[in-house]
Amino acid sequence: MNDKVMTLSCSTRELRIERNAADAQRFELKLLMARLNIVDKQSAGILADIMGMHEGARSKIREQAIMDTLIATEMRPAPKKNDLPSVPLKPKV
Numbered sequence: 001m002n003d004k005v006m007t008l009s010c011s012t013r014e015l016r017i018e019r020n021a022a023d024a025q026r027f028e029l030k031l032l033m034a035r036l037n038i039v040d041k042q043s044a045g046i047l048a049d050i051m052g053m054h055e056g057a058r059s060k061i062r063e064q065a066i067m068d069t070l071i072a073t074e075m076r077p078a079p080k081k082n083d084l085p086s087v088p089l090k091p092k093v
Helices: 003-039 041-075
Strands: none
Touching: 003 041
């Protein structure tokens, strides 16, 4: 694999690890919120508001990352005719 593919692969793996960790943290927050609902409903409401704002920010970041990827893909220079592999039209028999 070339360097760009390796770098992208490593970045993807790191993002997946971070996403899994974030998912685990969100699950723990939901458990905490469930416990708070029993003991202190006002604190649970504040935590729910914070979590809602965080989710909104995450979705904006995700959308921006998708847009950046699409723009970067479109801005990539087109391959030159000499760079393309030559493929014979008919196989030689």
